[in-house]
Amino acid sequence: MLTEKKQSLMLVINPTAGKNQARDNLFPLTNYFFTHNYHVTVFPTQAKGDACNYVAEYATQYDALVCVGGDGTLNEVVTGLMMCPADKRPRLGYIPGGSTNDFANTLGISSVMEEAAEQFCSGKPFCCDIGKFNGRYFTYVAAFGLFTEVSYETPQPLKNALGHAAYLLEGAKSLTSIKSYALKVRCDEEEINGKFIYGQLSNSTSIGGILNITRTGVQLDDGLFEVILIHMPENLLELNDIVASLMSQKLAECKYIFFRRAKSVTVQADSPLPWTLDGEAGGSFTYSQAEIIPGAVTFNLDLPGNKPEI
Numbered sequence: 001m002l003t004e005k006k007q008s009l010m011l012v013i014n015p016t017a018g019k020n021q022a023r024d025n026l027f028p029l030t031n032y033f034f035t036h037n038y039h040v041t042v043f044p045t046q047a048k049g050d051a052c053n054y055v056a057e058y059a060t061q062y063d064a065l066v067c068v069g070g071d072g073t074l075n076e077v078v079t080g081l082m083m084c085p086a087d088k089r090p091r092l093g094y095i096p097g098g099s100t101n102d103f104a105n106t107l108g109i110s111s112v113m114e115e116a117a118e119q120f121c122s123g124k125p126f127c128c129d130i131g132k133f134n135g136r137y138f139t140y141v142a143a144f145g146l147f148t149e150v151s152y153e154t155p156q157p158l159k160n161a162l163g164h165a166a167y168l169l170e171g172a173k174s175l176t177s178i179k180s181y182a183l184k185v186r187c188d189e190e191e192i193n194g195k196f197i198y199g200q201l202s203n204s205t206s207i208g209g210i211l212n213i214t215r216t217g218v219q220l221d222d223g224l225f226e227v228i229l230i231h232m233p234e235n236l237l238e239l240n241d242i243v244a245s246l247m248s249q250k251l252a253e254c255k256y257i258f259f260r261r262a263k264s265v266t267v268q269a270d271s272p273l274p275w276t277l278d279g280e281a282g283g284s285f286t287y288s289q290a291e292i293i294p295g296a297v298t299f300n301l302d303l304p305g306n307k308p309e310i
């Protein structure tokens with residue numbers, strides 16, 4: 001085994017992710033990769049920001065890069081990769097070890113770590129689009145509005161309930177309890193003005209457990225975001241219409257929901273609008289600019305037809 005030429009693998013692990021489950025699986029994972037033709041170097045993060053710095057500094061020296069952690073750690077790893085020259089980025093594997101693992105759900109990666117490792121080892125390259133928002137990167141979502149704050153603390157079973165947004169909206173006691181934002185949004189060539197309660201730019205089917213859009217034809221490699229803006233309902237009938245459309249995922253059919261695909265989006269607000277990027281706080285801005293970078297990161301995935309089934 002040792003005489004065989006092995007490939008080099010940089011394994012970045014957030015030991016605190018998912019209540020330490022990433023840390024507790026470190027030995028089986030390194031053992032799996034070692035017995036599948038990889039020399040593994042482990043980079044355990046010590047604090048927020050480490051994963052990005054490790055990857056930006058060392059990833060180009062490796063044949064493969066594997067991230068073990070949640071969506072936040074994956075965001076850092078991808079950000080680090082984007083800081084490496086495009087032709088020197090190693091292929092990326094993701095072993096979901098967080099508490100939400102939204103993007104892993106979209107990619108169809110197993111939540112059993114050894115199975116996810118197997119999916120990487122037997123996988124083929126898949127070039128995935130990456131989002132850029134006010135100079136920062138995101139792998140699957142930039143969002144603002146009512147539910148983005150809640151999603152950090154919501155328990156997992158609730159997050160997984162179909163259409164968390166619909167659930168929350170349905171639970172809204174009155175319209176006055178729903179906060180809205182007056183915005184001017186440009187979506188490629190189209191401009192839309194209005195009061196919105198929620199918005200997202202995404203490249204994913206499952207977003208913070210907030211919205212599931214599996215039935216809307218999402219493609220991770222089409223060079224386009226899905227853009228969803230939910231208007232402030234003016235009465236309970238409109239609210240019911242929004243809830244029904246979210247639950248049935250017929251977003252395009254609801255006149256209170258703006259649903260498009262776009263390469264570039266700008267959002268102008270009267271006062272700083274708080275955003276989340278991949279489920280983490282993303283800063284507050286009166287002006288935001290987002291664009292998609294087509295095929296920026298190459299995942300190694302073992303999926304039917306080598307393309308996420310979404």
Ligand SMILES: Nc1ncnc2c1ncn2[C@@H]1O[C@H](COP(=O)(O)OP(=O)(O)OP(=O)(O)O)[C@@H](O)[C@H]1O
Nearest residue numbers: 017018045046047069070071072073098099100101
């Ligand atoms: N060693 C560390 N100690 C503390 N925080 C860390 C460490 N390494 C990374 N972090 C930060 O922890 C945050 C949460 O990590 P991550 O998202 O991977 O796990 P999670 O919250 O359990 O999962 P998920 O986001 O999927 O629910 C990220 O912002 C990450 O930058």
